[in-house]
Amino acid sequence: MGKLICDSTTSSPVIPWKDPTAAPSSIDTIAAAAAVDLSDEILTATATTPWDDVSGLEDQQKRHLQRLHAKGVLWKHPGNKCQNQNQEDDVDSSSSPPAAVVFRLSHGGDVEADGNCLFTASQKAMNLKEISAKDLRRRTVRRFLEDLRSESGMERENVDAAIRHMYAPDLRSGWGIHVVQELKLLAKKADRETLDSAIEELVNLGMQRELAAESIYKERCTAVDNGQNWAKYMSISGSPDDEYNIITLQYTEDGLLTVDENREGHAAAFGDDIAIECIATEFKREIYVLQAHGSDAMVDEDNCVFFLPHRPRSEICGPPFFLFMKGTGWCGAGADHYEPLIAHSSSVISHEKVALVL
Structure with missing residues:
Protein backbone atom coordinates (compact mmCIF):
# COMPACT_ATOMS: atom_id res chain seq x y z
CA MET A 1 0.00 0.00 0.00
CA GLY A 2 1.13 3.57 -0.50
CA LYS A 3 0.42 7.10 0.58
CA LEU A 4 1.25 10.34 -1.16
CA ILE A 5 1.83 13.72 0.40
CA CYS A 6 -0.42 16.56 -0.74
CA ASP A 7 0.93 20.12 -0.80
CA SER A 8 4.13 19.16 0.99
CA THR A 9 7.60 20.51 0.49
CA THR A 10 8.90 16.95 0.53
CA SER A 11 6.98 16.02 -2.59
CA SER A 12 8.52 16.28 -6.02
CA PRO A 13 6.75 18.03 -8.88
CA VAL A 14 4.82 16.12 -11.51
CA ILE A 15 6.78 15.63 -14.71
CA PRO A 16 4.96 17.64 -17.39
CA TRP A 17 4.95 16.72 -21.04
CA LYS A 18 8.00 18.14 -22.83
CA ASP A 19 7.94 18.93 -26.49
CA PRO A 20 10.06 16.24 -28.20
CA THR A 21 10.76 18.61 -31.07
CA ALA A 22 12.55 21.12 -28.84
CA ALA A 23 16.18 21.86 -29.56
CA PRO A 24 18.53 19.36 -27.90
CA SER A 25 20.75 20.45 -25.05
CA SER A 26 24.47 19.89 -24.81
CA ILE A 27 23.97 16.73 -22.79
CA ASP A 28 21.79 15.34 -25.59
CA THR A 29 24.61 15.96 -28.04
CA ILE A 30 26.98 13.99 -25.82
CA LYS A 134 11.95 -6.02 5.34
CA ASP A 135 15.66 -5.16 5.16
CA LEU A 136 14.86 -2.36 2.74
CA ARG A 137 12.29 -0.96 5.19
CA ARG A 138 14.93 -0.97 7.95
CA ARG A 139 17.46 0.80 5.73
CA THR A 140 14.85 3.39 4.79
CA VAL A 141 14.16 4.23 8.44
CA ARG A 142 17.87 4.30 9.25
CA ARG A 143 18.52 6.69 6.38
CA PHE A 144 15.68 8.95 7.52
CA LEU A 145 17.03 9.17 11.07
CA GLU A 146 20.57 9.86 9.87
CA ASP A 147 19.34 12.67 7.63
CA LEU A 148 17.04 14.03 10.35
CA ARG A 149 19.98 14.44 12.74
CA SER A 150 21.73 16.66 10.19
CA GLU A 151 18.71 18.91 9.57
CA SER A 152 18.47 22.49 10.77
CA GLY A 153 15.67 23.50 13.12
CA MET A 154 13.56 24.93 10.31
CA GLU A 155 14.03 21.84 8.15
CA ARG A 156 12.93 19.60 11.02
CA GLU A 157 9.83 21.74 11.50
CA ASN A 158 8.98 21.27 7.82
CA VAL A 159 9.41 17.51 8.11
CA ASP A 160 7.22 17.40 11.21
CA ALA A 161 4.55 19.48 9.47
CA ALA A 162 4.47 17.11 6.49
CA ILE A 163 4.16 14.11 8.81
CA ARG A 164 1.32 15.71 10.79
CA HIS A 165 -0.42 16.50 7.51
CA MET A 166 -0.48 12.80 6.62
CA TYR A 167 -0.92 11.03 9.94
CA ALA A 168 -2.27 13.51 12.49
CA PRO A 169 -4.33 15.95 10.39
CA ASP A 170 -6.35 18.83 11.78
CA LEU A 171 -9.88 17.42 11.69
CA ARG A 172 -11.36 20.92 11.58
CA SER A 173 -10.27 21.33 7.96
CA GLY A 174 -9.58 19.39 4.79
CA TRP A 175 -13.08 18.11 4.17
CA GLY A 176 -13.27 19.76 0.77
CA ILE A 177 -10.72 17.18 -0.43
CA HIS A 178 -11.14 14.08 1.73
CA VAL A 179 -14.34 12.22 2.54
CA VAL A 180 -12.55 10.23 5.26
CA GLN A 181 -9.50 11.30 7.27
CA GLU A 182 -7.35 9.07 9.45
CA LEU A 183 -5.32 9.46 12.62
CA LYS A 184 -2.50 6.95 13.04
CA LEU A 185 -1.50 5.99 16.58
CA LEU A 186 1.17 3.62 17.89
CA ALA A 187 0.32 1.21 20.71
CA LYS A 188 3.11 -0.75 22.34
CA LYS A 189 2.32 -4.44 22.12
CA ALA A 190 3.31 -4.82 25.77
CA ASP A 191 0.61 -2.29 26.74
CA ARG A 192 -2.31 -4.01 24.98
CA GLU A 193 -3.81 -5.58 28.12
CA THR A 194 -3.55 -2.32 30.05
CA LEU A 195 -5.26 -0.45 27.22
CA ASP A 196 -8.04 -3.04 27.04
CA SER A 197 -8.64 -2.75 30.79
CA ALA A 198 -8.89 1.04 30.59
CA ILE A 199 -11.35 0.84 27.69
CA GLU A 200 -13.45 -1.73 29.58
CA GLU A 201 -13.64 0.58 32.60
CA LEU A 202 -15.17 3.32 30.46
CA VAL A 203 -17.59 0.87 28.88
CA ASN A 204 -18.71 -0.25 32.34
CA LEU A 205 -19.41 3.39 33.16
CA GLY A 206 -21.83 3.52 30.23
CA MET A 207 -19.66 4.83 27.38
CA GLN A 208 -20.10 3.37 23.89
CA ARG A 209 -17.30 0.90 23.05
CA GLU A 210 -15.87 2.79 20.05
CA LEU A 211 -15.93 6.14 21.84
CA ALA A 212 -14.22 4.58 24.84
CA ALA A 213 -11.54 3.08 22.59
CA GLU A 214 -11.03 6.41 20.81
CA SER A 215 -10.62 8.21 24.14
CA ILE A 216 -8.08 5.76 25.60
CA TYR A 217 -6.05 5.37 22.42
CA LYS A 218 -5.76 9.12 21.87
CA GLU A 219 -4.80 9.65 25.51
CA ARG A 220 -2.27 6.83 25.93
CA CYS A 221 -0.89 5.96 22.49
CA THR A 222 1.77 7.75 20.46
CA ALA A 223 0.63 10.02 17.64
CA VAL A 224 2.57 9.92 14.38
CA ASP A 225 3.17 13.66 14.39
CA ASN A 226 6.94 14.17 14.13
CA GLY A 227 10.08 12.65 12.66
CA GLN A 228 10.98 10.42 15.58
CA ASN A 229 7.48 8.94 15.73
CA TRP A 230 7.41 8.55 11.94
CA ALA A 231 10.51 6.37 12.24
CA LYS A 232 8.76 4.17 14.82
CA TYR A 233 5.71 3.99 12.56
CA MET A 234 7.58 3.24 9.34
CA SER A 235 9.47 0.42 11.09
CA ILE A 236 6.24 -1.56 11.45
CA SER A 237 5.98 -4.36 8.87
CA GLY A 238 3.10 -6.32 10.40
CA SER A 239 5.41 -9.03 11.72
CA PRO A 240 5.46 -10.58 15.23
CA ASP A 241 8.70 -8.83 16.16
CA ASP A 242 7.28 -5.30 15.71
CA GLU A 243 7.46 -3.29 18.93
CA TYR A 244 4.28 -1.36 18.14
CA ASN A 245 0.84 -2.05 16.69
CA ILE A 246 -0.85 0.50 14.47
CA ILE A 247 -4.20 1.90 15.68
CA THR A 248 -6.23 3.77 13.04
CA LEU A 249 -9.03 6.19 13.90
CA GLN A 250 -11.19 7.12 10.89
CA TYR A 251 -13.31 10.25 10.82
CA THR A 252 -15.85 11.86 8.57
CA GLU A 253 -16.94 15.47 8.87
CA ASP A 254 -19.67 14.28 11.25
CA GLY A 255 -17.22 12.67 13.68
CA LEU A 256 -15.74 9.26 14.48
CA LEU A 257 -16.45 6.63 11.82
CA THR A 258 -14.47 3.54 12.88
CA VAL A 259 -11.68 2.40 15.18
CA ASP A 260 -9.32 -0.17 13.68
CA GLU A 261 -7.67 -1.76 16.70
CA ASN A 262 -5.50 -4.12 14.62
CA ARG A 263 -5.77 -6.85 17.24
CA GLU A 264 -3.95 -9.41 15.09
CA GLY A 265 -1.03 -7.03 14.66
CA HIS A 266 -0.84 -7.60 10.91
CA ALA A 267 -1.13 -3.97 9.81
CA ALA A 268 2.05 -2.52 8.29
CA ALA A 269 3.01 1.11 7.78
CA PHE A 270 2.27 2.10 4.19
CA GLY A 271 5.14 3.63 2.26
CA ASP A 272 4.90 7.36 1.60
CA ASP A 273 6.78 10.10 -0.25
CA ILE A 274 9.20 10.55 2.64
CA ALA A 275 10.10 6.87 2.51
CA ILE A 276 10.59 7.04 -1.27
CA GLU A 277 13.00 9.96 -0.93
CA CYS A 278 14.90 8.03 1.73
CA ILE A 279 15.24 5.01 -0.58
CA ALA A 280 16.43 7.30 -3.37
CA THR A 281 19.03 8.81 -1.02
CA GLU A 282 20.14 5.43 0.34
CA PHE A 283 20.87 4.09 -3.16
CA LYS A 284 21.83 7.45 -4.72
CA ARG A 285 19.32 6.92 -7.54
CA GLU A 286 16.29 8.82 -8.73
CA ILE A 287 12.92 7.07 -8.39
CA TYR A 288 10.10 7.78 -10.81
Whole structure:
Protein backbone atom coordinates (compact mmCIF):
# COMPACT_ATOMS: atom_id res chain seq x y z
CA MET A 1 0.00 0.00 0.00
CA GLY A 2 1.13 3.57 -0.50
CA LYS A 3 0.42 7.10 0.58
CA LEU A 4 1.25 10.34 -1.16
CA ILE A 5 1.83 13.72 0.40
CA CYS A 6 -0.42 16.56 -0.74
CA ASP A 7 0.93 20.12 -0.80
CA SER A 8 4.13 19.16 0.99
CA THR A 9 7.60 20.51 0.49
CA THR A 10 8.90 16.95 0.53
CA SER A 11 6.98 16.02 -2.59
CA SER A 12 8.52 16.28 -6.02
CA PRO A 13 6.75 18.03 -8.88
CA VAL A 14 4.82 16.12 -11.51
CA ILE A 15 6.78 15.63 -14.71
CA PRO A 16 4.96 17.64 -17.39
CA TRP A 17 4.95 16.72 -21.04
CA LYS A 18 8.00 18.14 -22.83
CA ASP A 19 7.94 18.93 -26.49
CA PRO A 20 10.06 16.24 -28.20
CA THR A 21 10.76 18.61 -31.07
CA ALA A 22 12.55 21.12 -28.84
CA ALA A 23 16.18 21.86 -29.56
CA PRO A 24 18.53 19.36 -27.90
CA SER A 25 20.75 20.45 -25.05
CA SER A 26 24.47 19.89 -24.81
CA ILE A 27 23.97 16.73 -22.79
CA ASP A 28 21.79 15.34 -25.59
CA THR A 29 24.61 15.96 -28.04
CA ILE A 30 26.98 13.99 -25.82
CA ALA A 31 24.47 11.18 -25.51
CA ALA A 32 23.88 11.00 -29.22
CA ALA A 33 27.59 10.61 -29.81
CA ALA A 34 27.83 7.65 -27.44
CA ALA A 35 24.83 5.33 -27.45
CA VAL A 36 24.40 3.44 -24.18
CA ASP A 37 23.10 0.00 -23.32
CA LEU A 38 23.13 -0.49 -19.54
CA SER A 39 23.58 -3.87 -17.89
CA ASP A 40 20.47 -6.02 -17.63
CA GLU A 41 21.79 -7.33 -14.32
CA ILE A 42 21.20 -3.91 -12.76
CA LEU A 43 18.17 -2.64 -14.60
CA THR A 44 15.98 -5.60 -15.49
CA ALA A 45 14.32 -8.51 -13.78
CA THR A 46 13.56 -11.91 -15.21
CA ALA A 47 9.83 -11.56 -15.67
CA THR A 48 7.66 -8.83 -17.12
CA THR A 49 3.97 -8.64 -17.95
CA PRO A 50 2.52 -7.13 -21.14
CA TRP A 51 0.33 -4.14 -20.31
CA ASP A 52 -2.67 -5.85 -21.94
CA ASP A 53 -2.51 -8.50 -19.21
CA VAL A 54 -2.29 -6.14 -16.21
CA SER A 55 -5.52 -6.17 -14.24
CA GLY A 56 -7.43 -3.08 -13.16
CA LEU A 57 -6.47 -0.85 -16.09
CA GLU A 58 -8.82 0.94 -18.46
CA ASP A 59 -8.27 1.05 -22.20
CA GLN A 60 -7.06 4.66 -22.16
CA GLN A 61 -4.45 3.80 -19.55
CA LYS A 62 -3.26 0.76 -21.48
CA ARG A 63 -2.81 2.81 -24.65
CA HIS A 64 -0.50 5.26 -22.89
CA LEU A 65 1.44 2.54 -21.09
CA GLN A 66 1.93 0.53 -24.28
CA ARG A 67 3.28 3.68 -25.94
CA LEU A 68 5.75 4.21 -23.10
CA HIS A 69 6.97 0.65 -23.56
CA ALA A 70 7.18 0.86 -27.35
CA LYS A 71 8.91 4.26 -27.60
CA GLY A 72 10.60 4.55 -24.22
CA VAL A 73 11.31 7.51 -21.96
CA LEU A 74 14.51 9.52 -22.15
CA TRP A 75 16.39 10.11 -18.89
CA LYS A 76 19.29 12.53 -18.69
CA HIS A 77 21.84 12.41 -15.91
CA PRO A 78 21.90 15.77 -14.07
CA GLY A 79 25.68 15.97 -14.46
CA ASN A 80 26.86 15.84 -10.85
CA LYS A 81 29.98 13.86 -9.96
CA CYS A 82 29.49 10.93 -7.63
CA GLN A 83 31.92 11.13 -4.72
CA ASN A 84 32.39 9.30 -1.42
CA GLN A 85 30.42 6.32 -2.60
CA ASN A 86 29.52 4.06 0.33
CA GLN A 87 30.76 0.58 -0.50
CA GLU A 88 27.72 -0.91 1.26
CA ASP A 89 25.39 0.71 -1.22
CA ASP A 90 24.01 -1.50 -3.97
CA VAL A 91 25.28 0.80 -6.70
CA ASP A 92 28.14 0.05 -9.02
CA SER A 93 30.69 2.64 -7.86
CA SER A 94 33.25 1.66 -10.49
CA SER A 95 31.57 3.70 -13.18
CA SER A 96 29.36 6.74 -13.44
CA PRO A 97 25.88 6.50 -14.94
CA PRO A 98 25.62 7.51 -18.59
CA ALA A 99 24.79 11.00 -19.77
CA ALA A 100 21.44 9.87 -21.15
CA VAL A 101 19.58 6.65 -21.79
CA VAL A 102 16.18 5.49 -23.03
CA PHE A 103 14.14 3.16 -20.82
CA ARG A 104 11.30 0.97 -22.07
CA LEU A 105 9.01 0.22 -19.15
CA SER A 106 7.29 -3.11 -18.53
CA HIS A 107 5.09 -4.17 -15.66
CA GLY A 108 7.10 -6.22 -13.18
CA GLY A 109 4.22 -8.29 -11.82
CA ASP A 110 1.87 -8.06 -8.88
CA VAL A 111 3.07 -7.72 -5.30
CA GLU A 112 1.10 -8.56 -2.20
CA ALA A 113 -1.12 -5.79 -0.83
CA ASP A 114 0.07 -6.28 2.74
CA GLY A 115 1.24 -2.76 3.52
CA ASN A 116 4.82 -3.56 2.47
CA CYS A 117 4.29 -3.05 -1.25
CA LEU A 118 6.55 0.01 -1.59
CA PHE A 119 9.50 -1.96 -0.28
CA THR A 120 8.63 -5.18 -2.13
CA ALA A 121 8.12 -3.30 -5.41
CA SER A 122 11.36 -1.31 -4.96
CA GLN A 123 13.28 -4.50 -4.24
CA LYS A 124 12.00 -6.06 -7.46
CA ALA A 125 12.44 -2.93 -9.55
CA MET A 126 16.10 -2.66 -8.45
CA ASN A 127 16.56 -6.44 -8.72
CA LEU A 128 18.05 -6.62 -5.23
CA LYS A 129 18.81 -10.28 -4.66
CA GLU A 130 20.55 -10.01 -1.29
CA ILE A 131 18.15 -7.55 0.37
CA SER A 132 14.63 -8.46 1.48
CA ALA A 133 11.72 -6.03 1.54
CA LYS A 134 11.95 -6.02 5.34
CA ASP A 135 15.66 -5.16 5.16
CA LEU A 136 14.86 -2.36 2.74
CA ARG A 137 12.29 -0.96 5.19
CA ARG A 138 14.93 -0.97 7.95
CA ARG A 139 17.46 0.80 5.73
CA THR A 140 14.85 3.39 4.79
CA VAL A 141 14.16 4.23 8.44
CA ARG A 142 17.87 4.30 9.25
CA ARG A 143 18.52 6.69 6.38
CA PHE A 144 15.68 8.95 7.52
CA LEU A 145 17.03 9.17 11.07
CA GLU A 146 20.57 9.86 9.87
CA ASP A 147 19.34 12.67 7.63
CA LEU A 148 17.04 14.03 10.35
CA ARG A 149 19.98 14.44 12.74
CA SER A 150 21.73 16.66 10.19
CA GLU A 151 18.71 18.91 9.57
CA SER A 152 18.47 22.49 10.77
CA GLY A 153 15.67 23.50 13.12
CA MET A 154 13.56 24.93 10.31
CA GLU A 155 14.03 21.84 8.15
CA ARG A 156 12.93 19.60 11.02
CA GLU A 157 9.83 21.74 11.50
CA ASN A 158 8.98 21.27 7.82
CA VAL A 159 9.41 17.51 8.11
CA ASP A 160 7.22 17.40 11.21
CA ALA A 161 4.55 19.48 9.47
CA ALA A 162 4.47 17.11 6.49
CA ILE A 163 4.16 14.11 8.81
CA ARG A 164 1.32 15.71 10.79
CA HIS A 165 -0.42 16.50 7.51
CA MET A 166 -0.48 12.80 6.62
CA TYR A 167 -0.92 11.03 9.94
CA ALA A 168 -2.27 13.51 12.49
CA PRO A 169 -4.33 15.95 10.39
CA ASP A 170 -6.35 18.83 11.78
CA LEU A 171 -9.88 17.42 11.69
CA ARG A 172 -11.36 20.92 11.58
CA SER A 173 -10.27 21.33 7.96
CA GLY A 174 -9.58 19.39 4.79
CA TRP A 175 -13.08 18.11 4.17
CA GLY A 176 -13.27 19.76 0.77
CA ILE A 177 -10.72 17.18 -0.43
CA HIS A 178 -11.14 14.08 1.73
CA VAL A 179 -14.34 12.22 2.54
CA VAL A 180 -12.55 10.23 5.26
CA GLN A 181 -9.50 11.30 7.27
CA GLU A 182 -7.35 9.07 9.45
CA LEU A 183 -5.32 9.46 12.62
CA LYS A 184 -2.50 6.95 13.04
CA LEU A 185 -1.50 5.99 16.58
CA LEU A 186 1.17 3.62 17.89
CA ALA A 187 0.32 1.21 20.71
CA LYS A 188 3.11 -0.75 22.34
CA LYS A 189 2.32 -4.44 22.12
CA ALA A 190 3.31 -4.82 25.77
CA ASP A 191 0.61 -2.29 26.74
CA ARG A 192 -2.31 -4.01 24.98
CA GLU A 193 -3.81 -5.58 28.12
CA THR A 194 -3.55 -2.32 30.05
CA LEU A 195 -5.26 -0.45 27.22
CA ASP A 196 -8.04 -3.04 27.04
CA SER A 197 -8.64 -2.75 30.79
CA ALA A 198 -8.89 1.04 30.59
CA ILE A 199 -11.35 0.84 27.69
CA GLU A 200 -13.45 -1.73 29.58
CA GLU A 201 -13.64 0.58 32.60
CA LEU A 202 -15.17 3.32 30.46
CA VAL A 203 -17.59 0.87 28.88
CA ASN A 204 -18.71 -0.25 32.34
CA LEU A 205 -19.41 3.39 33.16
CA GLY A 206 -21.83 3.52 30.23
CA MET A 207 -19.66 4.83 27.38
CA GLN A 208 -20.10 3.37 23.89
CA ARG A 209 -17.30 0.90 23.05
CA GLU A 210 -15.87 2.79 20.05
CA LEU A 211 -15.93 6.14 21.84
CA ALA A 212 -14.22 4.58 24.84
CA ALA A 213 -11.54 3.08 22.59
CA GLU A 214 -11.03 6.41 20.81
CA SER A 215 -10.62 8.21 24.14
CA ILE A 216 -8.08 5.76 25.60
CA TYR A 217 -6.05 5.37 22.42
CA LYS A 218 -5.76 9.12 21.87
CA GLU A 219 -4.80 9.65 25.51
CA ARG A 220 -2.27 6.83 25.93
CA CYS A 221 -0.89 5.96 22.49
CA THR A 222 1.77 7.75 20.46
CA ALA A 223 0.63 10.02 17.64
CA VAL A 224 2.57 9.92 14.38
CA ASP A 225 3.17 13.66 14.39
CA ASN A 226 6.94 14.17 14.13
CA GLY A 227 10.08 12.65 12.66
CA GLN A 228 10.98 10.42 15.58
CA ASN A 229 7.48 8.94 15.73
CA TRP A 230 7.41 8.55 11.94
CA ALA A 231 10.51 6.37 12.24
CA LYS A 232 8.76 4.17 14.82
CA TYR A 233 5.71 3.99 12.56
CA MET A 234 7.58 3.24 9.34
CA SER A 235 9.47 0.42 11.09
CA ILE A 236 6.24 -1.56 11.45
CA SER A 237 5.98 -4.36 8.87
CA GLY A 238 3.10 -6.32 10.40
CA SER A 239 5.41 -9.03 11.72
CA PRO A 240 5.46 -10.58 15.23
CA ASP A 241 8.70 -8.83 16.16
CA ASP A 242 7.28 -5.30 15.71
CA GLU A 243 7.46 -3.29 18.93
CA TYR A 244 4.28 -1.36 18.14
CA ASN A 245 0.84 -2.05 16.69
CA ILE A 246 -0.85 0.50 14.47
CA ILE A 247 -4.20 1.90 15.68
CA THR A 248 -6.23 3.77 13.04
CA LEU A 249 -9.03 6.19 13.90
CA GLN A 250 -11.19 7.12 10.89
CA TYR A 251 -13.31 10.25 10.82
CA THR A 252 -15.85 11.86 8.57
CA GLU A 253 -16.94 15.47 8.87
CA ASP A 254 -19.67 14.28 11.25
CA GLY A 255 -17.22 12.67 13.68
CA LEU A 256 -15.74 9.26 14.48
CA LEU A 257 -16.45 6.63 11.82
CA THR A 258 -14.47 3.54 12.88
CA VAL A 259 -11.68 2.40 15.18
CA ASP A 260 -9.32 -0.17 13.68
CA GLU A 261 -7.67 -1.76 16.70
CA ASN A 262 -5.50 -4.12 14.62
CA ARG A 263 -5.77 -6.85 17.24
CA GLU A 264 -3.95 -9.41 15.09
CA GLY A 265 -1.03 -7.03 14.66
CA HIS A 266 -0.84 -7.60 10.91
CA ALA A 267 -1.13 -3.97 9.81
CA ALA A 268 2.05 -2.52 8.29
CA ALA A 269 3.01 1.11 7.78
CA PHE A 270 2.27 2.10 4.19
CA GLY A 271 5.14 3.63 2.26
CA ASP A 272 4.90 7.36 1.60
CA ASP A 273 6.78 10.10 -0.25
CA ILE A 274 9.20 10.55 2.64
CA ALA A 275 10.10 6.87 2.51
CA ILE A 276 10.59 7.04 -1.27
CA GLU A 277 13.00 9.96 -0.93
CA CYS A 278 14.90 8.03 1.73
CA ILE A 279 15.24 5.01 -0.58
CA ALA A 280 16.43 7.30 -3.37
CA THR A 281 19.03 8.81 -1.02
CA GLU A 282 20.14 5.43 0.34
CA PHE A 283 20.87 4.09 -3.16
CA LYS A 284 21.83 7.45 -4.72
CA ARG A 285 19.32 6.92 -7.54
CA GLU A 286 16.29 8.82 -8.73
CA ILE A 287 12.92 7.07 -8.39
CA TYR A 288 10.10 7.78 -10.81
CA VAL A 289 6.58 6.73 -9.82
CA LEU A 290 4.44 6.17 -12.90
CA GLN A 291 0.88 6.90 -11.87
CA ALA A 292 -2.12 5.85 -13.96
CA HIS A 293 -5.52 7.34 -13.18
CA GLY A 294 -8.79 5.95 -14.50
CA SER A 295 -12.09 7.60 -15.26
CA ASP A 296 -13.02 7.69 -11.56
CA ALA A 297 -10.43 10.43 -11.12
CA MET A 298 -12.23 12.59 -13.69
CA VAL A 299 -9.12 13.22 -15.78
CA ASP A 300 -9.06 13.32 -19.56
CA GLU A 301 -7.13 10.73 -21.54
CA ASP A 302 -4.16 13.01 -22.19
CA ASN A 303 -3.51 13.31 -18.45
CA CYS A 304 -4.36 9.82 -17.20
CA VAL A 305 -0.69 8.76 -16.99
CA PHE A 306 2.11 10.84 -15.48
CA PHE A 307 5.44 10.54 -13.63
CA LEU A 308 6.18 11.69 -10.08
CA PRO A 309 9.96 12.12 -9.62
CA HIS A 310 11.72 11.57 -6.29
CA ARG A 311 15.34 12.67 -6.14
CA PRO A 312 18.02 11.72 -3.61
CA ARG A 313 19.22 14.33 -1.16
CA SER A 314 22.76 13.49 -2.25
CA GLU A 315 24.52 13.02 -5.58
CA ILE A 316 23.13 10.61 -8.18
CA CYS A 317 25.45 7.64 -8.67
CA GLY A 318 23.30 5.23 -10.66
CA PRO A 319 20.45 5.00 -13.13
CA PRO A 320 16.89 5.63 -11.94
CA PHE A 321 14.36 2.95 -11.17
CA PHE A 322 10.62 3.04 -11.65
CA LEU A 323 7.50 2.15 -9.68
CA PHE A 324 3.88 1.91 -10.81
CA MET A 325 0.72 3.14 -9.12
CA LYS A 326 -2.85 2.53 -10.14
CA GLY A 327 -4.48 5.74 -9.04
CA THR A 328 -7.82 6.07 -7.32
CA GLY A 329 -9.99 9.12 -7.74
CA TRP A 330 -12.19 9.14 -4.64
CA CYS A 331 -9.73 11.04 -2.42
CA GLY A 332 -8.32 13.25 -5.15
CA ALA A 333 -4.85 12.89 -3.68
CA GLY A 334 -2.94 9.84 -4.75
CA ALA A 335 -3.10 6.12 -5.03
CA ASP A 336 -3.00 3.06 -2.87
CA HIS A 337 -0.68 0.35 -4.21
CA TYR A 338 2.87 0.20 -5.56
CA GLU A 339 4.02 -2.32 -8.14
CA PRO A 340 7.44 -2.73 -9.77
CA LEU A 341 8.32 -1.50 -13.23
CA ILE A 342 11.14 -3.16 -15.13
CA ALA A 343 13.29 -0.67 -17.03
CA HIS A 344 14.88 -2.12 -20.18
CA SER A 345 17.63 0.20 -21.38
CA SER A 346 18.30 0.86 -25.03
CA SER A 347 20.41 3.14 -27.17
CA VAL A 348 19.68 6.84 -27.03
CA ILE A 349 17.55 8.05 -29.88
CA SER A 350 16.36 11.50 -30.89
CA HIS A 351 13.77 13.45 -28.94
CA GLU A 352 11.29 12.96 -31.77
CA LYS A 353 11.18 9.19 -31.28
CA VAL A 354 10.70 8.81 -27.52
CA ALA A 355 7.35 8.97 -25.79
CA LEU A 356 8.50 11.31 -23.01
CA VAL A 357 11.53 13.23 -21.77
CA LEU A 358 11.85 12.90 -17.99
